[in-house]
Amino acid sequence: MSPSQVIDLAQAALLLILTVVGPLLLTSLIVGTVIGLLQALTQIQESTLTFVPKLVAMGLVFLVMLPTMGQALSGFMGKISDMIIHG
Numbered sequence: 001m002s003p004s005q006v007i008d009l010a011q012a013a014l015l016l017i018l019t020v021v022g023p024l025l026l027t028s029l030i031v032g033t034v035i036g037l038l039q040a041l042t043q044i045q046e047s048t049l050t051f052v053p054k055l056v057a058m059g060l061v062f063l064v065m066l067p068t069m070g071q072a073l074s075g076f077m078g079k080i081s082d083m084i085i086h087g
Contacts, residue, residue, distance in 0.1 A: 005083060012079055019072040027061045028054055 031054045039045060 001083075009080070009083065012076055016072055016076045020069045023061050023065045024058050027057050031057045 032050060035050045035053055039049065
């Protein structure tokens with residue numbers, strides 16, 4: 001395996017990570033910030049108030065992004081398979 005192939009594979013892996021995890025992390029960040037601001041404004045310090053909305057929002061985003069995630073994982077596996085087959 002040549003160094004250029006390793007670099008290409010590493011770039012594809014990083015792009016895959018961003019595609020799969022990025023939307024979930026961004027959703028968690030936005031929902032957490034909004035809930036934190038609401039808690040600061042209303043002075044309600046309930047721990048489940050931050051957990052449940054984040055969990056629901058991330059679940060919805062996961063369901064919406066599932067085809068994109070599957071396509072990204074499939075493309076990465078195809079790239080690895082081509083590298084194995086063609087040397």
